[in-house]
Amino acid sequence: MSLIRSSAAELAARIAAGDVTAVEVAQAHLDRIDAVDPSVKAFLHVDADGALSAAKAVDDTRAAGERLGALAGVPLAMKDVVVTKGLPTTAGSKILEGWRPPYDATITTRIKDAGIVMLGKTNMDEFAMGSSTENSAYHPTHNPWDLSRIPGGSSGGSSAAVAAFEAPLSIGTDTGGSIRQPAAVTGIVGHKPTYGAVSRYGLIAFSSSLDQAGPFGRTVLDTALLHEVIAGYDPCDSTSIPAPVAPVVEAARDGARGDLRGVRVGVVRELSGDGYQAGVLAAYDAAVAQLRGLGAEVVEVSCPHFTYALAAYYLIAPSECSSNLARFDAVRYGLRVGDDGQHSLEEVMSLTREVGFGPEVKRRIMIGTYALSAGYYDAYYGQAQKVRTLIAQDFAAAFEKADVLVSPTSPFVAFGIGERVADPMAMYINDLCTLPASLAGTPAISVPCGLSEGLPVGLQIMAPTLADERCYRVAAAYEAAVTPVLASIPELTV
C-alpha cells in the first residue's frame, strides 16, 4: 500500500518499526498536496517546513530509542478555526486575514505532543457557518469524488483533504453537523464527541453552547485513535467535563470483530421519509439491515420534537454568534477599515465588519441580534431553549429503548457548487439529521454506508452523553462487514 493510501494506524506502525521515516511520510503527503490541491483546494495554508521539522523530531525521538505515541509521525490537516501559534489562522474569514495567533489551542498542543505532523490549515465556511464550504471568504473546496460538487461543510477542507489522500487524519469542528455531514458526502468517517469531551480552548467561537471539535479519518479505528489524542479534561475550558476519556479505541477494535448481538439499535422515525433522496434512503435501509445481520436488535423509536430542531438551532446558533463575533471590533486583531482620521471608532468598527464579514455571517449576526432583542427574546431565543430541553428529553426516552440511535447523516448526497448559495433555507436543510445531537450535546458519528448515483452516503450513529464508545463500536462493526466506500473513489486526474 502506498504511503498516502495507508491508514494512520498502518503508518504509525511502519514508522515505529523503522520501515519508513516520518520525514518520508510527511514528504509523500506534501507531494500529494502539490499534485492534487490545485484542483481540490482543501488547504488555506500549507506548512511544509513545519511539517518536515515535526516529522524529523519524531524520527530523532525514535533514533534515541524513546517510545513513540500511537500516532507519532502521522500527518494531519487542521481546520483553520483552531488556533495554531505562529501559523496563519483565519476561520475562513477576511476579517482575520494574515493573523498569526500568539498561542496554541489545547487540541493543537495535544496533537503536537503526540508527535502528529500538522501539514497545514484547511478551508471552511467562514466562522464555521455553512454546510458546503462555499461560504469561505477565500475559495470553495471541491469534493474529490466529483470536483464540481461541494465537500460538505463547514469542515469541508478537512473532509476533502482526507478523502483526496492529502492527509490520513484531520480535525473538524461541529456546531450543527459540520463534521458529520462533510464526512458523509466525502465517504469518510467523522465523529462529533460529547459536548465538553474535547477542549474548546483556542477554537474561534461560533456558538459556544454547541461548538465541539472532533476527528476525521478514513477508518473508524484511525478516527478513534485521533479522538483519544484530543479528548480529555482541560482546565482552560470551563465547560470541559472532568471525566475519563471514553474508551473509543478499544471499542473500535472490539467492534471490528463484527458481533453486535445484544446491541439495541433505534431507528428514529422522524429522521427519514419525505424530503430525503431516494438513493440516500435505500443506502440507509440497507445499512440498518446490515446491522440486524450483525446481530443487533433493531427497534423503531419516535422523537417527536426532532422536527423542531432546525428552527431551534437557527435561533440559538445565530444568537450566540451575534454575541461571540462582537469581538471582531478592529481593535485587537485582524482587519481595520476607515482609520483615516475622518471616522469615529464606531464607524471604523462598522466599516471593518461590513468589509470583513461575508453575507452568511452578516445574516446570522442580524438574526441573532433580532432574536435577542427586547420584546422578541421570549418568543424566539427563550422558546428555542425550551425546545432544546424537549429534544434532550426525546433522546433520554429513546435511549431507554435503544443503546444507539441511527439515521442518515444528511438527507442528500453532495450537491453541485453554486446550486444552493442563493437560498439560505435550502442550505440549512442539510443539517436536518445532525442538529438534534448538537442541541442535546450527545455524541454522534458518521460512517460511509454505500453510494447513491456514484456519490457517498453516510450512516449516523448517535449515543448518550459520554458514551462515545458506542458510536465507534457499532460503526466499526458495520465498517468491517461492508466493502470500503473509498475503494470506488475515482482517481483524481492531475
Add this chain to the structure above:
Amino acid sequence: MSDIPTAAPPAATAESRLSRADVAHLAQLARLAVTDEELNLFAEQLSVILGAVAQVSEVAAADIPPTTHAVPLTNVLRADVVVASLEREAVLAGAPSVEDDKFRVPKILTEEA
C-alpha cells in the same frame, strides 16, 4: 437589549417580515455598515429565515425549563493563583494599530461631547 422599531407583536409568527428600516436598525446594532443593496437582499432573506424559525412557537412549552447548555456545570472556578499570561509583544503583534505598547484606536469622543 434594544427595541426594534416594528409594529410586530412580541410573538414568533410565520408572518414576521422585516422592512428595510428594520434591517438598517439591526445592522446598526450589530455594527455592520450595510449597503443599500444589502438592505433589500437581507430584508427578503431574513424575513424568510424568521418565518421558518418561528416554527418553534408551535411547541407547547410553557412549563418546560430552558436549556442554556447541554452540560449542567455551574460556577467553574480556578484557583486564585497568578499565572503567566501572553507576552505583551506577542499580543500586540496581531493588532491593526499599536502605539506606545497599547492598542491604538480612532477617536472615541466627538468634539461636542
